[in-house]
Amino acid sequence: MSRLSVTQLIKKFGTRTAVKGISFELEEGGCTALLGPNGAGKTTTLRMLAGLLSPTSGSVAIDGKGTSEIASRNQIGYLPQHPSFYGWMTGKEYVVYAAGLSGMNGKQASAEADMILEKVGLKDAARRRISGYSGGMKQRLGLAQALVHRPRLLLLDEPVSALDPLGRREVMDLLQQLRQETTILLSTHVLHDAEEVCDRIIMLRNGEIVEQGNISELSSKYRQPLLTIQVERDPEGRALAWLQSFRQRSFVKELELRGDTALLTVSDMGTAREVILQEAGNQVMPLLRFEAGATSLEEMFMKVVSS
Amino acid sequence: MKVTLLIYRKEMLEMLRNYKLLWIPVVFVLLGVTQPLSSYYLPELLQMSGQIPAELVDSFPVPGPSEVMIQVLSQYSLIGLLLIVIAGMNLVAGELYGGTAALVLVRPVKSAQFIIAKWAGYFSLVVISFVLSYGSAWYYTSLLQGTVPWREALAAGGLYVIWFSFAVSLTLLCSTLLRGSAAAVVSLLVIGLLSVAHGLVPTWLAWSPAHLLTVAAGHLAEPQATENSVVPVAVTLLLSVLFISASSWSLRRQGVSD
Structure with missing residues (x-):
């Protein structure tokens, strides 16, 4: 009861x-x-x-x-x-x-x-x-x-x-x-x-x-793999264009750009990490920060509340 | 009953701590004793001003004891009433909109217990003030103007107490339904309209609470030919009960804010 x-x-x-x-x-x-x-x-x-x-x-x-x-x-x-x-x-x-x-x-x-x-x-x-x-x-x-x-x-x-x-x-x-x-x-x-x-x-x-x-x-339930990538700003905007390009990748579910930082909600952390790090190495991207984590309840709350 | 008593005690303590239990009786007593004192000293006051010939002063009619007492009563029906309504306009509204009522009504307290305790607390204050004031008016009148027949004076006072219960109940109801100042305006308007209507066509409204005041004055003016006041007394008491029930009925329907 x-x-x-x-x-x-x-x-x-x-x-x-x-x-x-x-x-x-x-x-x-x-x-x-x-x-x-x-x-x-x-x-x-x-x-x-x-x-x-x-x-x-x-x-x-x-x-x-x-x-x-x-x-x-x-x-x-x-x-x-x-x-x-x-x-x-x-x-x-x-x-x-x-x-x-x-x-x-x-x-x-x-x-x-x-x-x-x-x-x-x-x-x-x-x-x-x-x-x-x-x-x-x-x-x-x-x-x-x-x-x-x-x-x-x-x-x-x-x-x-x-x-x-x-x-x-x-x-x-x-x-x-x-x-x-x-x-x-x-x-x-x-x-x-x-x-x-x-x-x-x-x-x-x-x-x-x-x-x-x-x-x-x-x-x-709301924990999803999250990648945080921060780059140095370069005059040509090459790094930012690179961040933008993640939108088309198959393993990216959502991309949020905050200045020079990209927040990627990904479906498969393993592949995402491998692909991105390889690309960064090949194209000599000015990486500042690369962090693998998970979305918190706070993000879920914000999403639920603002949608 | 226990809860009602508890709230009643809290009401009395509140009026003691915010000095309402002091200043309202004091104002009432002043209101009561001015009449006998001023009519007694009026000739001397006029003489002292020195501009009025002595013959004229002598020809001034000296009011008798019953006339003075009638004047005293008419003070209560005007200034006394104003005081009661204005000092009581926040009786329920103050707690309802101030948020203190929420913490009381969330407990196992019935609306009726809350309202009855509020009414009883305020009515006690009014009765205490009136008894002190009327008593001192009576004392000074007997001292300065001559004996007042006690039976008639008591009957007139009793009718006023009943009429006050009507005023207190009406103020309580308005204070439950409306916010403070609006409650005062509406209560005064209702009582004012009632006495104006009664003044215009007294025979039509002989059953109304306003008629009690006429009967009370009649007790002192012509003790031999007093009117039977059963009907207006019954109607007044009935209306008071009706107002109290209406305010306890509507208390929770207002939505108690916090």
Whole structure:
């Protein structure tokens, strides 16, 4: 039985369709990233999952129960992209209030709040007013309020996008710890962040899922032999013409020229390497760099997103 | 119930920390005591200005205690109402558009619990302010103008409290449906139109909340011939409940922004 199942979720705002019928399932445990450029429908999807926005059609269920039902709300911890708190409260007061709203009694709420604030590193600031918190502290307080009732599913909307490198590092480390305990679904537009903490990605573009799967599977699926050849510029443009000529070779699937560097996606690395190096030697080409590697997930992501 | 109480406590603490629990009662008390004080000292003030002949000052009618109390009440229906609507226009809109409501409503909190706690918190503030203000107006009037019949004064005050509950509920509904300042404008417009219409054709609108104010004044003006106010009271309470239910119904349909 899967933890979260999303079926044919559609959201229309007026005439614009932000989410065009997406379906996916999340198993218990692990971390999944909703990956996509701005405007892909990530936030809209997360808000529907959190029950803050009602879908135009389709359903979201946790263990078979809809998330708009009061009872299943306690299973979700939600952190919006720009969380806002009551500035007049202290950090501790806020987390205790949040715990109370989730049904904990006073003593338990206070104990849980202390524990979670220590975990996110806000122990020293717990008695200060939230209005005086920095961006990173607010993000960590947001995590604390999302975690205080021990949810089984954690929904995080762009948890690190608004943070400086240091704050980003802290939150990433925290997420590494958390993924051992809860199921995490986070949205991001940075593939690197997704690769760091998640084991699964769901790629969104224009409100549709374009690719999903385990990161390791996807990267082997999209791994293709890649040759990088850089030449010295010569006045006659002989070397550049040589690079251009690769377009017609049978073993070249794709050629991308970036100034004096050619990126070749090839079908057979062995032949490609042999042929090119031989030609370079025979025609005395001013080679600067010759590198054999593989395309990364990043290139796949860029291709998927921009096509 | 537990959750409602928790949100109610948070509302009261918020009003304490942002001093709403201080300044609104203070303004109300000032509003209440100016009337008895100014009518008592008016002849002396005029004399001190020295340009008005003494005979004219003497011929000034001295208002009786019930007249002063009626004037006090009319202050509440104008300035008091303005204050209530403007101070309450962001009651729900502030949280809904500020993003704080999202983190509350994502938890197992029913819309009705959220709205009722908000209403109760604000209504408490209004009642506290009104009781303090009306009490001090009563005290000064009895001191300076003469005894006010307590039964009638209490009845008039009670009718005003019921009318305030209508104003608070309407403000709450507008604040759920609209953004802050628009909520204030619409609430004031609705109440304004209602009292203008009631002023033009009082007999047609004898059932309306606006009629409560006339009945309240009547209690003080002619204690012997008080009107039966069951119908407008019932209608007002019913409308208040209706407004509260409507705002809790529409709260989540707005789409909660974060």
